[in-house]
Amino acid sequence: MSNTFGKRFCMTTFGESHGKAIGCILDGVPAGLEIDEEFIQSELDRRKPGKNAYATARKEPDSVEILSGVFEGVSTGTPIAMVIYNTNQKSKDYSNIKDLFRPGHADFTYWEKYGIRDYRGGGRSSARETAARVAAGAIAKLMLKRVGVEVKSGIFKIGDIEAKEYDFEYAKTSEIFALDPLVESQQKETILKAKEAHDSIGGAALVRATGVPVGLGEPIYYKLDAVLAEAMMGINAVKGVEIGEGVESAKLYGSENNDEMTKEGFVTHHAGGTLGGISSGDTLDIKVYFKPTPSIFKPMKTLNIHGEEVTCELKGRHDPCVAIRGSVVAEAMAALVIADMMLLNMGRKMDDVARYYSKNV
Numbered sequence: 001m002s003n004t005f006g007k008r009f010c011m012t013t014f015g016e017s018h019g020k021a022i023g024c025i026l027d028g029v030p031a032g033l034e035i036d037e038e039f040i041q042s043e044l045d046r047r048k049p050g051k052n053a054y055a056t057a058r059k060e061p062d063s064v065e066i067l068s069g070v071f072e073g074v075s076t077g078t079p080i081a082m083v084i085y086n087t088n089q090k091s092k093d094y095s096n097i098k099d100l101f102r103p104g105h106a107d108f109t110y111w112e113k114y115g116i117r118d119y120r121g122g123g124r125s126s127a128r129e130t131a132a133r134v135a136a137g138a139i140a141k142l143m144l145k146r147v148g149v150e151v152k153s154g155i156f157k158i159g160d161i162e163a164k165e166y167d168f169e170y171a172k173t174s175e176i177f178a179l180d181p182l183v184e185s186q187q188k189e190t191i192l193k194a195k196e197a198h199d200s201i202g203g204a205a206l207v208r209a210t211g212v213p214v215g216l217g218e219p220i221y222y223k224l225d226a227v228l229a230e231a232m233m234g235i236n237a238v239k240g241v242e243i244g245e246g247v248e249s250a251k252l253y254g255s256e257n258n259d260e261m262t263k264e265g266f267v268t269h270h271a272g273g274t275l276g277g278i279s280s281g282d283t284l285d286i287k288v289y290f291k292p293t294p295s296i297f298k299p300m301k302t303l304n305i306h307g308e309e310v311t312c313e314l315k316g317r318h319d320p321c322v323a324i325r326g327s328v329v330a331e332a333m334a335a336l337v338i339a340d341m342m343l344l345n346m347g348r349k350m351d352d353v354a355r356y357y358s359k360n361v
C-alpha cells in the first residue's frame, strides 16, 4: 500500500482537519506490549494546538480513543486503530479560500492533482493529520522503552537565533521546547514579533535517540539514515534534514570529520549514529528544518481556480512557528522508524534463528 509507512511496524493515517475525525492504524505491533493509554495521551498533549501564544489558536483536546488491537491493556498483535474526533472546526473561516490557492500551502497542487479539494483548513494537507502520527509514535516509544531506547527532541533554532547548548531536560519544561534556556527568550520574542507583524517564522528541531543498538538499517536500500530522512521530509513544512554533522561535514577534512574509535566508544560524534546506513550504536542525532507557516495574515498575490490573479487575505487560526509543535511530530516519526528497523532486523544471524527455533531442532 503506497500510503503506509514502515515495513514491519506499519502506520497509515486518515482524516481531514475539518472532517469528523482523524486517526491511524498501526499494524505489526508485537503482541504482549503493555499499552499505557495515559502515556499516549500525554504525547498528544505535547503536540496539541491552542496551548499558548506560540501555537495556533484552534483549541482541540486531541483525546485519543483506541478502537482495536488492545485487550485488557495489552497489544494482541492485531492492527491497533486509534481515533481522535475533531471538536473545534470553524470551517466558515475558510469560505474565502474556497476558490483560491494560498501561497506556500498545498492548495494549488492538491487542486491540480485531484481536481477536487477539501478547502476547509487544508483538509488532508493540514498538519492536523500529524496528531495521528504522534499517537502511533507513542506506541513505538512504549516498545522502545522496553528495550532501553529513548527518543527526545527540542528546538535549537528559531529564525537565526540558535542554541549553543542542548538541554533536553529543560526542553521538556519549556513552552517552546527550547533546548537552550539562554537563548529561549530571544527565540520567543522572535516568534511573537513575527506574529504581531501578521507573519510567521521558520525553525529547527533536534531529535536525539539514545540506547539504539548497533545493526539497525538495511545496507543498500532502506538505509537507516535514508529512511529517517524520508520520515522527516514527510512531515508538513519540513524542508531539510541532517544526520549528525549534516551539511557542515562538507566543510571539513576527513581527519576532522571521522569519529575515531576506542574501547570506550566513539571519540567524536560527527556521523550522528549511522555508518553505511546501519546504526553504529552511538547516539542518533537528526536535525529537522521547518519552513515558516505558509498561512499568514498579510495580503499576498495569488491565483484562483479560474487562473485569475487575486489577493489572498486569510482568516482562520494558524501557528506562528510550526517547528515548535513539529518537533514532537519529528520525535514520533523517529520512534516509528527505529521500532520498524528493530523488528526488521530480527533473525539476521543464523545463531539467532537457531536460538529462537531451538525447541524444533
Ligand SMILES: Cc1cc2nc3c(=O)[nH]c(=O)nc-3n(C[C@H](O)[C@H](O)[C@H](O)COP(=O)(O)O)c2cc1C
Pocket: 056, 104, 105, 106, 125, 126, 127, 130, 235, 236, 237, 238, 291, 293, 294, 295, 296, 317, 318, 319, 322, 325, 326, 329
Ligand atoms: C505541527 C505543524 C503545524 C502546522 N500549522 C500550520 C498552520 O497553522 N497553518 C499553515 O498554513 N500551515 C501549517 N503547517 C504547515 C503546512 O501544513 C504545510 O506547509 C502544508 O501542508 C504544505 O506542505 P509543505 O510545506 O510540506 O510543502 C503546519 C505544519 C506542522 C508540522
Ligand SMILES: C=C(O[C@@H]1CC(C(=O)O)=C[C@@H](OP(=O)(O)O)[C@H]1O)C(=O)O
Pocket: 017, 018, 048, 049, 056, 057, 058, 060, 120, 121, 122, 123, 125, 126, 127, 128, 129, 131, 236, 316, 317, 318, 319
Ligand atoms: C489543527 C491543527 O493545526 C492546524 C495545522 C494547519 C495546517 O495547515 O497545517 C492549519 C491550522 O488549522 P486548520 O486546518 O484548521 O486551518 C492549524 O490550526 C493541529 O495541529 O491540530
